[in-house]
Amino acid sequence: MKSDLFQAPDYYQVDDLLTDEHKLVRNTAREWVKKNLSPIIEEYAQRAEFPKELINGLAEVGAFGSYIPEKYGGAGLDQISYGLIMQELERGDSGIRSTASVQSSLVMGPIYNYGTEAQRQKYLPKLASGEWMGSFGLTEPNHGSNPGGMETKFKDMGDHYLLNGAKMWISNAPICNVAVVWAKNEEGRIHGLIVERGMEGFSTPETHNKWSLRASITGELIFDNVKVPKENLLPNKSGLGAPLLCLDSARYGIAWGAIGAAMDCYDTALRYAKERTQFGKPIGQFQLQQKKLAEMITEITKAQLLTWRLGVLKNEGRATSAQISMAKRNNVDMALKIAREARQVLGAMGISGEYSIMRHAMNLESVITYEGTHDVHLLITGLDITGLNAFK
Numbered sequence: 001m002k003s004d005l006f007q008a009p010d011y012y013q014v015d016d017l018l019t020d021e022h023k024l025v026r027n028t029a030r031e032w033v034k035k036n037l038s039p040i041i042e043e044y045a046q047r048a049e050f051p052k053e054l055i056n057g058l059a060e061v062g063a064f065g066s067y068i069p070e071k072y073g074g075a076g077l078d079q080i081s082y083g084l085i086m087q088e089l090e091r092g093d094s095g096i097r098s099t100a101s102v103q104s105s106l107v108m109g110p111i112y113n114y115g116t117e118a119q120r121q122k123y124l125p126k127l128a129s130g131e132w133m134g135s136f137g138l139t140e141p142n143h144g145s146n147p148g149g150m151e152t153k154f155k156d157m158g159d160h161y162l163l164n165g166a167k168m169w170i171s172n173a174p175i176c177n178v179a180v181v182w183a184k185n186e187e188g189r190i191h192g193l194i195v196e197r198g199m200e201g202f203s204t205p206e207t208h209n210k211w212s213l214r215a216s217i218t219g220e221l222i223f224d225n226v227k228v229p230k231e232n233l234l235p236n237k238s239g240l241g242a243p244l245l246c247l248d249s250a251r252y253g254i255a256w257g258a259i260g261a262a263m264d265c266y267d268t269a270l271r272y273a274k275e276r277t278q279f280g281k282p283i284g285q286f287q288l289q290q291k292k293l294a295e296m297i298t299e300i301t302k303a304q305l306l307t308w309r310l311g312v313l314k315n316e317g318r319a320t321s322a323q324i325s326m327a328k329r330n331n332v333d334m335a336l337k338i339a340r341e342a343r344q345v346l347g348a349m350g351i352s353g354e355y356s357i358m359r360h361a362m363n364l365e366s367v368i369t370y371e372g373t374h375d376v377h378l379l380i381t382g383l384d385i386t387g388l389n390a391f392k
Contacts, residue, residue, distance in 0.1 A: 002354075003196050004038035006091065006267050011301045017308055018080070025062065025081045029088035032061045037092035041215060042353045045093070048210065050217035052175070053378070054096065059130035059351050063089060065108040072112065072114035072120050073128030080311035083256035090261030090354045094363035095216025101257070102171045103127060105249035107134030110192055114234040115150050116240060119194065123178060135204075136193075137167035137181035137221045144169075152183040152223065155191065161233070163193060163226040169370070173219030176205040179235070181221065182243045188320035190232035192242060201226040212366040214359075248324050251371050252314060255307050255327035259300060259366065261360045262335035266296045268355055269342035276346075292341045299338065302322035303331045336364040 008030070015023065036057050044051045059062060066082045068074025073079075082104070090097035108127050111119055121369070126132040126218060137270050143149040143291030152165025179195045179202075195202055195332065201224040234242075270293055283289050310327050313319040339361035343350035353359050379390045 002039065002042075003008075004034040006034065007265055009266060009297055009300060009391065010304075011297050012299075014308060016305045018084075022084060023067075023110040024078055024157060025077060025391045026084040029061045029063070029085045030091075032057060033088050035098070037089075037096060041093045042356070043388065045095075045359050046214075046353055047327055047353040048208070048214040050095070050099075050175070050197040052392050054373045055099075055133070058089075058096075058100055059128065061085065064103045064130060064269065065112075065124065065128045066104060067206040068108055068112055068124060068128060068152070073125035074190075074388065077278055078311075079252070079314040080308070083253060083311050086257040087260040087263075089260070090257030091264045093215055093365050094257065094261060094360070095213040097253070097257045097260075098171045098213065098216050099133075101250050101253045102136055103134055105253055106273055107137035107178065107180050109249050109330045110234060110242070110246050113245075114192060114236040115194075116231075116235060118231070119234070123194065127178075132177035133171040133172050133175050134160075135170050135176035135178050135221065136243075136246070137170060138359040139167060139169050139248075141166060141168050145373060147182070147243065148190075150182065150184060151189070152181070153185070154191075154228065155186055156276060157227075159228070160230060161193065161228045163255075164193065165223050165277070169207070170204075170219055170221050173204045174217050175222055177202060179204075179221055180246075181223070187358065188239050189238055192244065193228050193236045194234065195221075195226060195228060196232075199226050211299055212362045214362075233245070237346060244321070247371055248321050251324050251328040252319070254367060254371060255303075255324070255331045258328075258331040258335040258364070261294070261302050261305060261364060262300050262303070262331075262338045263266050265298060265339045265342035265357050266295070267294070268348065268357055269345040272346050272349070272355075289345060294340045296345045298343060299334045303334050307331065309328060320384075325372060325377040325380040328372065329381075331373055332364060332368045333374060336361065338369055339364055362372065 024259055060077035063085050066077045067073035070076040079173050086097050107353045111123050111296050154161040154163040178199050181193045181195050204219050207218040274282055275284045343357045
């Protein structure tokens with residue numbers, strides 16, 4: 001097992017903007033990643049296997065429902081703390097951050113915000129502790145960027161609902177105990193339903209042969225005449241806006257997480273550039289390598305400030321969906337470009353599993369697409385500034 005030598009860059013002293021609690025939460029997650037995730041992640045990514053033994057540790061560092069109130073098992077932290085945890089997890093691996101993002105923002109979030117008190121009491125403590133894992137069913141085989149076109153439907157059968165359809169590219173699906181599933185009723189209105197493992201007709205086949213997010217477990221959610229109890233309907237919000245608000249929270253976490261991946265690539269490239277000698281001197285002494293490294297730290301710093309400000313707005317309840325889209329798009333694009341440049345600094349060694357860079361690059365190819373593609377987020381900003389809808 002290799003040692004984790006990561007040193008976090010903070011070129012503009014962004015730490016000064018954080019409270020002592022923020023730094024404690026961040027440092028706790030950082031040390032957990034160094035001790036538990038970094039030593040094993042390359043092996044699991046090579047095997048395309050999810051490290052299930054990390055689930056309890058993720059719960060212990062507050063990665064599951066960090067902003068959910070303590071009465072439901074959450075940590076009761078603010079939005080900046082949540083973002084910092086996501087940053088540290090993605091510094092380790094995007095797939096592990098995905099596991100936590102889905103559990104927090106896409107499963108616990110809608111149950112807390114749209115569910116009944118009975119639903120909160122039943123599901124949230126088990127999800128917060130990692131005893132149960134959850135998944136979020138929105139994307140379908142024929143509907144990705146257009147979730148409103150979903151074909152999954154449910155009928156009112158009197159004493160229960162009958163659910164039919166399929167979802168794909170679902171993180172945590174093969175190991176989930178519960179799934180928050182979005183489907184249309186007979187009038188075409190979108191609602192959220194809590195589907196539990198063991199319900200007859202509910203299956204979760206795993207998706208194989210991924211080049212990206214190899215240490216994350218991905219699958220499908222298939223519903224073949226699944227009888228869902230009526231008390232499993234999320235009653236407090238319906239329509240397409242309900243799942244999209246959940247995605248806002250997850251995209252916010254991604255905006256932070258991508259910074260972590262970029263930091264890891266930069267830190268690896270910087271250390272290598274100081275140690276690797278060619279033509280009689282460290283390659284970091286050559287102008288083109290310094291250009292790469294200087295541009296990396298500049299972009300990371302800009303993303304840190306953008307996301308910190310977004311966190312302040314989110315804590316105040318003032319962050320808009322369009323602002324979150326801008327941060328997600330900018331930061332993931334930034335991280336992917338840094339991963340590619342960092343790979344070049346390492347030359348041939350950049351593709352080796354001895355270093356994290358190529359794994360980050362492959363992971364970020366998924367992150368730049370999921371929960372709103374790079375192009376769709378650009379059009380969300382375009383709509384926001386012009387008032388003209390390019391989607392119609």
